[in-house]
Amino acid sequence: MQVKAITPRGYCKGVVRAIEIAKNAQNEQQPIYILGMIVHNQYIVDALKERGIQTIDIPGQTRLELLDQIQHGTVIVTAHGASDQVFQKAKNKGLNVIDASCLDVIKTHDLIKEKLNEGYDILYIGKKGHPEAEGAISIDEKRVHLITSKNDIQMMDPNKHYVMTNQTTMSLYDVYDLCEYAKTILPHVTIEKETCTATKIRQEAIKNMEEDIDIVFIVGDPHSNNTQKLASIASEKKEVHMIESLDDLNINWLKGKKKAAVSSGASTPTYLTNQVIEFLHQFNENDPQTFFKQPIDLTKILD
Structure with a gap:
């Protein structure tokens, strides 16, 4: 054929980095846990388990809630990133924290924080329930708004000033379509597309x-x-x-x-x-x- x-x-560079970080964590404080799937692939999760690295992933629970399952040892934050609240809670529990967040995700978080400080609300195009979207929205749940469709955009206040950005793994065509639509009904929106290369x-x-x-x-x-x-x-x-x-x-x-x-x-x-x-x-x-x-x-x- x-x-x-x-x-x-x-593999993208963020996935390669996250897997290498997890593989190199074997000399860290035991036991070792990953907060959710290190990347979204069950074969990788199973292969890491063979190395003694356990994934904590309960459907419907946030990263903040998943931390309740870990009492001691090392916790690895996945490539999808997490909010500052997650890092702080882990440190308060005395856990050794390793950050395997994708650098593109970190870049998006930094953008969101910067624009929030400048007085903007954020329109975040993402998938509901996805850990990357969860981490971004939790930066400020009142001022970072999850956008999954044009209907969500219609619910926004046209008098407010917004910055529109997105989950890095979204379809670039869907992101373009939603951004163009937002510009037609929100007069004060600035676009900062963050689809990774x-x-x-x-x-x-x-x-x-x-x-x-x-x-x-x-x-x-x-x-x-x-x-x-x-x-x-x-x-x-x-x-x-x-x-x-x-x-x-x-x-x-x-x-x-x-x-x-x-x-x-x-x-x-x-x-x-x-x-x-x-x-x-x-x-x-x-x-x-x-x-x-x-x-x-x-x-x-x-x-």
Whole structure:
């Protein structure tokens, strides 16, 4: 089968940094916990658990609430960032705190704090319940407003002065659309788009893929917002399947297909994406011997 491995794909610099920080934490005060998923990929969470690093992640609980589960040792703040309240609470509990926040997320937090001090309210385009959005909104829950749709913008006071920014992993096309809409109904809004470069170029690569591709596979965890956005953009023109790994690939999807494209979210291990690419390369729908899938080796996830 013909395969187009779309580039760039996979790990961004923030994910690489967060994983390295977690791997290097083994000599820190024991036990070691991660406050939520270090990045949104269950295979990475499982691989870190094999190294004795436990993830504390309870659906519906904020980072501040998750801290109640940790009484001593080291706590790692994930790549998604956290509010100052989280860091202060961890320090008050006597925990050793390691910050693995993505530098682009920190940049957005700094922007929000700066503009709040200048008297602006913040319109923050993000996904409700996402840890990155949670951290940004909690900077000032009264003056940082979560924007998920045009309806949210319509609820804003047109007499106020706003700065509009966004979660770094949002679709750059969705962000552009919401920003342009805000400018039509809010006379005092300033736009400070914060889509990270890695997210932007991955989305543009998907948008501009070759016309002769029959099927697209986006490899990544369903919790990953940037992975979901890649799949959404690709689905505008192509048949798309979002899979966590080769295990999820259904052979029936490939019947009658000549050329497949593969990309992956910014938190997807290269090993998992390469497994998919290698399988597709050797696949021949007329040869059942090519249907065999290699098992996943958890020891290679963090390589």
